[in-house]
Amino acid sequence: MVTEKDYDLTLLVPKLREVAKKYDVAYDPNDPVPSDDALANRVFEAALEFYSEVGTLCVDTGRIIRFTRDEIMEALRACPKQVAFGEGKDLALMKCRKVEDFEPPCLWLTAYSLSTDETLFGPIVESFIQEPLTQIVSTAIVPEINKIQIGVGDPTEYLGATRSALMFHDARCRAGRPGIACGNAVSAAITAAGIMAATRPGFGLRPNDGYYTPAISEFKIDMDRLTRNAFMLDWNANIGLLFSPIFGGMCGGPNTLAIANVAYYMMGSAVCKANFFASFPLHFLYSNNSHRAVLWAVSLSQQAISQCTHLVSVQELFARNGPLTEEITYEAAAWALAVVSSGGNLGGIGFCGGGDRHRNYCNPLDSKLMGEVGIGMVGVSRKDANRIVKGLLSKYEKELDGGYCKGKPFGELYDIKKRAPLPETVRHYEKMKSGLKSLGISLKVL
Amino acid sequence: MIHLDLITEAVVNGNRNRVEELVRQGIDEKTDPRQILRALVQGMHDIGEKWIRLEAFVPDVMIAADVIKAGISLLTPFLQAGEDWAPLGKVVIGTVKGDIHDIGKNIVGTMLSITGFHVYDLGVDKPAIAFIEKAKEINADIIAASALLTTTMQGQKDLIELLTHTGEKNRFMVMVGGGPVTQEWANSIGADGYGETAAHAVQTARDLMKRKRAL
Numbered sequence: 001m002v003t004e005k006d007y008d009l010t011l012l013v014p015k016l017r018e019v020a021k022k023y024d025v026a027y028d029p030n031d032p033v034p035s036d037d038a039l040a041n042r043v044f045e046a047a048l049e050f051y052s053e054v055g056t057l058c059v060d061t062g063r064i065i066r067f068t069r070d071e072i073m074e075a076l077r078a079c080p081k082q083v084a085f086g087e088g089k090d091l092a093l094m095k096c097r098k099v100e101d102f103e104p105p106c107l108w109l110t111a112y113s114l115s116t117d118e119t120l121f122g123p124i125v126e127s128f129i130q131e132p133l134t135q136i137v138s139t140a141i142v143p144e145i146n147k148i149q150i151g152v153g154d155p156t157e158y159l160g161a162t163r164s165a166l167m168f169h170d171a172r173c174r175a176g177r178p179g180i181a182c183g184n185a186v187s188a189a190i191t192a193a194g195i196m197a198a199t200r201p202g203f204g205l206r207p208n209d210g211y212y213t214p215a216i217s218e219f220k221i222d223m224d225r226l227t228r229n230a231f232m233l234d235w236n237a238n239i240g241l242l243f244s245p246i247f248g249g250m251c252g253g254p255n256t257l258a259i260a261n262v263a264y265y266m267m268g269s270a271v272c273k274a275n276f277f278a279s280f281p282l283h284f285l286y287s288n289n290s291h292r293a294v295l296w297a298v299s300l301s302q303q304a305i306s307q308c309t310h311l312v313s314v315q316e317l318f319a320r321n322g323p324l325t326e327e328i329t330y331e332a333a334a335w336a337l338a339v340v341s342s343g344g345n346l347g348g349i350g351f352c353g354g355g356d357r358h359r360n361y362c363n364p365l366d367s368k369l370m371g372e373v374g375i376g377m378v379g380v381s382r383k384d385a386n387r388i389v390k391g392l393l394s395k396y397e398k399e400l401d402g403g404y405c406k407g408k409p410f411g412e413l414y415d416i417k418k419r420a421p422l423p424e425t426v427r428h429y430e431k432m433k434s435g436l437k438s439l440g441i442s443l444k445v446l
Numbered sequence: 447m448i449h450l451d452l453i454t455e456a457v458v459n460g461n462r463n464r465v466e467e468l469v470r471q472g473i474d475e476k477t478d479p480r481q482i483l484r485a486l487v488q489g490m491h492d493i494g495e496k497w498i499r500l501e502a503f504v505p506d507v508m509i510a511a512d513v514i515k516a517g518i519s520l521l522t523p524f525l526q527a528g529e530d531w532a533p534l535g536k537v538v539i540g541t542v543k544g545d546i547h548d549i550g551k552n553i554v555g556t557m558l559s560i561t562g563f564h565v566y567d568l569g570v571d572k573p574a575i576a577f578i579e580k581a582k583e584i585n586a587d588i589i590a591a592s593a594l595l596t597t598t599m600q601g602q603k604d605l606i607e608l609l610t611h612t613g614e615k616n617r618f619m620v621m622v623g624g625g626p627v628t629q630e631w632a633n634s635i636g637a638d639g640y641g642e643t644a645a646h647a648v649q650t651a652r653d654l655m656k657r658k659r660a661l
Binding site: 004008009013059115141143149150151152153157160188190191216217222246248249250252253284285287356357 | 503508600
C-alpha cells in the first residue's frame, strides 16, 4: 500500500523518466507531426514497461493494480477494432485507424466540457446535431436546473444527471436524428449513482451512447469509478476511458507525456475493459493541447497505438482561443491534420479547459470546419501534415503566452429560435475556409 | 569548509540525503545558519526559474520543496526566533468535496511554497469542515479552495457559508480557483480572493496578506 504522493514521486515519475531515457524517446520541436515509425514503436515499448511496473493506484485502498506485460498485451488484443455508436440511420462506426490511413476518421464534432444555461441547452445541442458531418455529439453541463445549483453526490446530482439525459434525448429527437449517439453521456453524473440514475429507461439514453470512465490523473482510479464501470459492462454499454495527462505535471515534458498517453490505453484495456479511448492531454499553463509540444506528444502516441494495437482511439481538442476567432480555426486545423495522419479519430472542440468559465461559448461551424479538414485531408502523409501544421502553428503559437481571445458566445453567433448561424458567423466560416485552402488544405468532403 | 552552492545544487537536484549531509556539515563547521538558509531558499528560486522555462516540472518543484523542509528542520534549532524562510503567511489548500482533480492545487501550492508561504495541503475531495479544522489547528491566514468541475464549485460556497455560520469568516481569508471558477463566482459567494492562474493566485495571496496585516 502506498500514499498518492509516494506513488507519484517515488514510482511514477522516476519510472517514466527512466523508460524515456532507456528507449531513447526525445522531443524534436521541428517536427510537431513526427514520421519516425521506429520511435513510435519505442514509445509503445516504453509505455509497456512503464505500465507493467507502475500500474494503477486505487486511491480508496492505497493498493496498486498491476498487470504483467503478457496480461497487458492480452487486454489490448481483447479490445474491439470498431465501436458502434448510435442506431438506425445515424449509426456511426468508430474504427481503429492506421497511420496515414485512407479510412476516414469518425467525426465527433462537438463542444467539449461545455457549460450552458438551461434555456440554451436545446438550441446549442440541436445546432451541433443538425450538422450532417457530425457522427457523434457531446452533451453539455447544465449547472442550474429550475434555479437549483447542481452538485455532486447528493440529490441535486440526481436531478442534474436525469434531467440532462432527458434534455439531450429531446434535443436529438427535435434535431431529427434520434439515433445519433451522445459520446459522453452523462456529463452531469460525477458518481456511479448519477450514471445509474440517468440511464434508467424513460430518460432516453441507450447502451449505444458513450459513457466515460474518467481516469484520475495520473494513473489512478477509485471505487466509485470501478463501480460505474462494472455497471456499464453489465449494461453492455460503450465504455470510454477518458484521460488527460498533464504536460508539465507528473507526466513531465513532451517525451514522457507521449509515453504516459500510450500507457493510459493499457490502463483502459486492462482495468476498465474500455472499448474506446478518449484522450486529451493538456498544457498545465494554457489548458490547451494545440501547443506544439503537446501536439507532438499526441501525434506520436497516436502513431504508437495505431502501429502496435487495434484500439479505437479519439483525440479531443482543447483550443486556447474561443469561438469565431481566427486562431481557433488554425488550432483546429493543426489538430485535425496531426490526429488524422497519425491514425486517430477526430474529436473537438473544447475551449481552454472548459467548464463554467466560458458558459455558452461554442460555435458549431468551428467544429464543422475541423471535420471538413479531417475528411478532406484523409490519407495525407505525416510529412505533408507536418509541413502544413508548422505553417498553422506560426499563426497562433506566438500568442499563447499573451492570453487568449475569448471569442463570442453562442447567442451572438446563432439565431437561437431558428437554430441557424447568423450571417456574420457564416461569413466568418467561409472566410476561414478560403484561408485554409490557401494554406494547401483540401476541404473536399467525401 | 562547506560550499553553499552545493546545497543549492542539491536542492535543485532533489537530493534529500545530500542536502541533509551538507546542512549537518555546515552546522558542524559553525557556518552562519542564515547563510545555509539562504542557500536552501536559493535552490527553491532556481528550481522555480527552471520550471518557468519548462526545464523542470511540478514533481521536481514538489520534491525540492520537501528537500528544503528537511534541510530547514535540521537548521531550525540554530536559527534565531523570527528567522524563517517562509515569513509571508500560512495557507491551507485543498480541492473541495466531490472533486478529485489536484494538478491546479498542486501547482498553486508549490508556487506559494516557492514564494515563501507555509502551505498545508489537505489533498482532494475535502468537505468544508476539513478546511476549517485544519485552518484552526495551524492558525492559518488563508484558506485556498480549488474546484475543477462546474458541479463541485458549490463546495467553495459551502466553505464560506460554514465560516459565516460559525462566526469565523473574519478569522481567515478565503481564496478560490480552478477551471470553471470566475471572478464573478468568487464575488457572488463572498470569497476574499480569486486566482485565474497559478501566478495570479500567488499575487492574490500576497495581496490578502497585506490586507490582513492592515486590519
